[in-house]
Amino acid sequence: MTTTDTTTPRAGHCQCEEIQFTVTGPPDYVHTCSCRDCLRLSGGPMMSWVSFPLEGLIWTGPGGEPAWHNTWPDSRRGFCPRCGSQLCALDDGATSIAITLSVLGNPPDLLPVNQSHRETAVTWLPQVPDTRGQDTAPASGGILTDRAGAGP
DSSP: OOOOOSSSOEEEEOTTSSSEEEEOSOOEEEEEEOSHHHHHHHSSSOEEEEEEEGGGEEEOSTTOSOEEEEEETTEEEEEOTTTOOEEEEEETTOSEEEEEGGGGTOOTTOOOOOEEOGGGSOTTSOOOOOOTTSTTOOOOOOSSOOBTTBOO
């Protein structure tokens, strides 16, 4: 079974490093998403996500907290207003926050276990297999759930 250190802070930042952060706690539901919001915001075939407890997040860079854009009535995306990097997603009232794997440097211990919104995925790229429930899969059930047309 895969084990992940949940006490060591993980650091991440946008491309220009204006927005920086650390997160601690157990990573949850590492997955990719092919919803229309993720496709348009990323400019690519999918975005990759992992959730962490909101209480373990600290914004540390000179830019402070990211700028926010509502992508759904109860969900917003955090991005750097300087370089445009997509950093995170947060649902209203949530106790965890979804962070894009790319701003964490694509850590090798966080592998996607599923792909959300397969129905809007590009046809020319193989989909991420659903490995939830297998011994090698980390915990599943992240706070940001599949909704018609909504992200991660």
